[in-house]
Amino acid sequence: MLRFGGDNGMALSKEQIAQRIAQELKDGYYVNLGIGIPTLVANYIPAGINVVLQSENGLLGMGPFPFEGKEDPDLINAGKQTITTVPGSAFFDSAMSFGMIRAGKVDLTVLGAMEVSEQGDIANWKIPGKMVKGMGGAMDLVASAKNIIVAMMHVNPKGESKLLPQCSLPLTGKRCVKKIVTELAVVEVTENGFKLLERAPGVTVKEIVEKTAGKLIVEGDIKEMQF
Amino acid sequence: MLRFGGDNGMALSKEQIAQRIAQELKDGYYVNLGIGIPTLVANYIPAGINVVLQSENGLLGMGPFPFEGKEDPDLINAGKQTITTVPGSAFFDSAMSFGMIRAGKVDLTVLGAMEVSEQGDIANWKIPGKMVKGMGGAMDLVASAKNIIVAMMHVNPKGESKLLPQCSLPLTGKRCVKKIVTELAVVEVTENGFKLLERAPGVTVKEIVEKTAGKLIVEGDIKEMQF
Amino acid sequence: MNKVYKNASTAITGINDGAVIMLGGFGLCGIPENCIAALVSSGVKELTCISNNAGVDNFGIGLMLKQKQVKKMISSYVGENAEFERQLLSGELEVELIPQGTLATRCMAAGYGMPAIFTPAGVGTEVAEGKEIRVFNGKEYLLEYAFDADYAIVKAWKGDTDGNLIYKDTARNFNPLMAMAGKVTIAEVEELVPAGELDPNQIHTPGIYVHRIFKGEHYEKRIEQRTVKKVLSTL
């Protein structure tokens, strides 16, 4: 199922970014999906793969949105959206929820970001001069998760790269991001900086290099993403 | 209901020690009773007083022993005895159990002791040279409880006082005991040492003074315990 | 000893100006609606509120903000509230933002008699400023202190006359943690039953932590983000 589209011509749509991230899922994974593109990952879980979605407000086994008229105000996700549960779910309090996150029991965390540095630092909670709404659970998640994938656009609306040598915005967490999936590329965070793993179908390495402000390692032939 | 008896002539029986301690109970108290004499306190809860018994293995609302044939191996107290529950009881894990103890939610703790010092130190878990079985929950209880009453004999089987200037045995906890009820007396632990509050019916102040090795403050007329 | 109160206005007795109070709930889910209404009616002010969120403009803690009863909010996320933003920018309101897991664990620490805990959340960020950092097994942690709240106000699904509480679904969230953490804990419940009617194995908050309980009324349970399958077909 290869779909081209999105704002950048040959670049991935938000759905395709989610779809590419879904390829990182493994059977039996417990996964926490942030608000925005990460939430869409649940739509592309590969066949034969069972994952359990954790919602940090106190639920393991999050299911799809309810049918209209079946919304339960006592049953929401961390984005405050009405949801459902799947068989085998469990409710718990917020301390246990972040307890299991801190203890590394959540296998994969996917979240959005405003900036990521080549050391894996992430900024996604505060813009100086703007009303600060708070970090919610993001700082706990990035400080504790074993495996963090960031889903974001490669550049911001002004055209500036969001993959930087250093974050310019206040940090959410340090040296925590393992991988970034954007509309242009899959990038790994290594000890030596960003490393280009894959490019979006039809997107050139040159374009990715131009739009990456941080150090980007490009080794050998960079394959196109497969869907 | 005044009953004389026990090993020391006019001194209290173990049941009477428990009965005297029961007078310290107040309506609404949450109470943890140790093994031995403290357990007997539950038999003398005054009329009109409701207390809830906590068992540190994970129960609030401990009831009497079961009728024969009704024992449930999944339902025991901290002394590993089969028990029952009363209406309004709740089960929880050992961390929450000691959590509520540490947080000072238990109003009164009654436990036995081998020695108590005039500073309120307590020794009740270890005798050098003998097999050490462990402190169980005693160290947590004495370190955390707001109000600790010790139920014990005034002297040990060798005739030596158990109310000492300093404990000779390894401590269970420091400066924690508030009151001591023995077969002879009710003694408060004050900043200036032991203070005699009451004497057992027919027991003289002189006998109590003789059998108390630690500093004992005797002020004014010492009343007999009332039952 | 009777823990049962007639209603919210009697249950909040003693919450005076300047009190530090905790309020359960996540967004508008599982919030103590009756007690919030009673606090608004009482006119108590200069409150410090520890709560994951600050409600919306016309509901939840937002109702108290509108009456300018709150001096300080201690929360993890305070969006979706125009009046909040206005008071914050004008300096009328003080806000302390705390990572959500830290907030939860600092409540639990209070209820478990632990004076402080270690968490990696916020290491390397401005949250760490002025805080003690300690390394365990090569990883940095912040020392964070247990909360010290005068009152905890929580909402449960079912409760009994001894104060035992059971929560429903994700309306549990911070409620059991705050219930443990208040010097005085006030619980409002949808269903109040005599002691003995709840299964002792299913109690989430043992009654020892709860000082006052009453049956709440007219729960509105407003939904913040109504999402249904018609809107997005798969998830």
Place this chain on the structure above:
Amino acid sequence: MNKVYKNASTAITGINDGAVIMLGGFGLCGIPENCIAALVSSGVKELTCISNNAGVDNFGIGLMLKQKQVKKMISSYVGENAEFERQLLSGELEVELIPQGTLATRCMAAGYGMPAIFTPAGVGTEVAEGKEIRVFNGKEYLLEYAFDADYAIVKAWKGDTDGNLIYKDTARNFNPLMAMAGKVTIAEVEELVPAGELDPNQIHTPGIYVHRIFKGEHYEKRIEQRTVKKVLSTL
């Protein structure tokens, strides 16, 4: 991913000589009888066992002691076991005694990703020797570290195929704490049901903490101190 194992002997796969294992239970109440039997059969040795108690001579961990499979016990109370005492006095067995609440909280700390906790238990006693003491609000606390166990072996009442667990009465005790603390957690249950049959509001241990689960058999549930009303009339 399948978490369901056929029986105890398959579920304990990988527990090798020298392993650090946690075993749930208080006295003989809520102990993983099937796994203990399987460990005895397996002949694994040099184990470090973290468990509140050490069983009795012919039951519980006492069965493993008899086979000299245990190198070290980490417990709060180890009475009622003559073979234990013999091995201890002869130097064959090492024992570390820990206050019960500290033991429980160090398990919880591991499950909650907290590297250390503060507790007043043991301050001023030999338990404090060599430990860091810290004063909070004028009271002394010991710094105690989270446990690091290879395997946690727990017993629950009901469980489902996703690893969710529900305990019964005081057989809960240390089981939920250890279930959270093991790098690999093995749960034996009296009743094993398909995922979806347990009420999600009643789960004590969410399945994320449980890696292997099986239906136990032939529970003996021996009673250590049988006390009945005939013996003592009032309590």
